[in-house]
Amino acid sequence: MAKDSIHKFCIAPMMQYTDMHDRYLLRLISRNVFLYTEMIATGSLIYGKCFNQLDFNDEEHPVGVQLGGSDINDLIECSKKSEQYGYDEINLNVGCPSDRVQKGKFGACLMLEPELVRDCLGNMKNAVDVPVSIKCRLGVDDNESYEFLYNFISIVKDSGIKIFIIHARNGILKGLSPRQNRNIPPLKYDYVYKLKKDFPELEIIINGGIKTLDECRDHLTKVDGVMIGRSVYENPFMLKDVESDIYGSIPITSSKKDVLGKYLEYVEKKLSEGHDLGRMMKHLFGLSRGDKYAKSFRIKILEIIKQKSLKGHKKELQDLLVY
Ligand SMILES: Cc1cc2nc3c(=O)[nH]c(=O)nc-3n(C[C@H](O)[C@H](O)[C@H](O)COP(=O)(O)O)c2cc1C
Known part of the structure; x- marks a missing residue:
């Protein structure tokens, strides 16, 4: 299966985290994992004309874009643009x-409007080939039963989509911050397993x-x-073993120094195109996770970000990694 x-x-x-630079870094460690962009609000694409939010590196494939919105026409337009x-x-x-x-009437509150979600997804699906x-x-909120989830999926699947990623906890719309909403509502993996049993024709991804x-x-x-978010961000090198353990293929790297070297080449290229050094360097914090000099490595990155320059620091940074 x-x-x-x-x-x-x-x-x-993950907003502010899985940007194009982070995704490039992850791709240096794993050839196979499926990447997603941060959420991009349809309003900011269409009315803010921020189409550069859709930029990504060729190396990132396979990569999906995540849209936030509930206006059918806007979603159709953004889906077409994303496909292009x-x-x-x-x-x-x-x-x-x-x-x-x-307030924008999108995100988790849409779980209360399965028919609208079905119509959004159905129209998006008809608008693109991907x-x-x-x-x-x-x-x-307090819709905690399996029946609520079952009913939601039963209606939404009539859109014709097949891929369902389920964050296995409830969203609490009032009283919890987004951060608390990722930790406090209990995880119920058994609901997701049951979904796969009840809808074997759907592709179910657990998160x-x-x-x-x-x-x-x-x-x-x-x-x-x-699907994993925080654990991979905190320790991106764990993806090395995903290649062998999950995909049964040969790891594409066994050396953090090698990954760092390639990423810094990328950073220099992107700097010359006007990208921000701090935004690119912060993704490296987790690379030294578990290493002897992890703290010194992170301090060095902070120093580089503060000085706004990589010059003269590359070798030192590489020497702080153990392998
Ligand atoms: C900083 C941060 C930003 C996030 N941004 C998004 C987002 O843009 N879209 C989304 O669907 N989920 C977002 N999430 C939720 C994650 O995709 C994921 O569902 C959640 O962190 C649980 O997975 P994990 O325990 O593996 O991190 C975000 C999570 C974090 C920590």
Whole structure:
């Protein structure tokens, strides 16, 4: 079951984190993981004309764009634009519980409007040739039963989409911050497993609180894919073992120094195109995770960000990595 899914191991969309630079870094460690952009609000694309938010590196494929919105016409326009940009998939965010997103009537509050979600996704699907997917929660507020989730998926699947990414906890719309909403509502993996049993024709990807590859292997016996956010950001080199342990292929690197060297070449190229050094360097913090000189490595990165220059620091940075 899980063997064939291109979504066997996905990287979670994370605003301010999984930008094009972070995704490039992850791709230096894993050839196979499926990447997603941060959420991009349809309003900012269409009315803010911020189309450069869609920029990504060719090396990132396979990569999906995540859209936030609930206006059908806007979603159609942004889906078409994203397809033209070359994305491999268009994902709709139905999981973000922030106040700002609720005011815009998108994100997790849409779990209360399954018919609207179905219509949005159906129209997006008809507008493009690439697959369309959803990332949602188990429920919102006190809608905690499996029946609520079952009903939501039953209606939404009539859009014709097949890929469902489920963050295995409820979203609480009032009273919890987005950060608390990622930690406090309890994880209920069994709901996601049951979903796969009840809808075997759908591709079900489980997300939330997954930390190790052992956990991933266990989930993969029950669902089609796993998605990890924070644990990979904090320790990107864990992706090296994903190649062998999850995909059964040969790791593309065994050396953090090698990854760092290639990433710094990329940083220098992007600097010459006007990209911000701090935004690119911060993704390296986790690379030294577990190493002897991890703290010194992080301090060195902070120094580079403060000085706004890489010059003269590259070798020193590389020497602070153990292998
Ligand atoms: C800083 C941060 C930003 C996030 N931004 C998004 C986002 O833009 N879209 C989205 O669907 N989820 C977003 N999430 C939620 C993650 O995609 C994921 O569902 C959540 O962190 C649980 O997975 P994890 O325990 O593996 O991190 C964000 C999470 C974090 C920590």
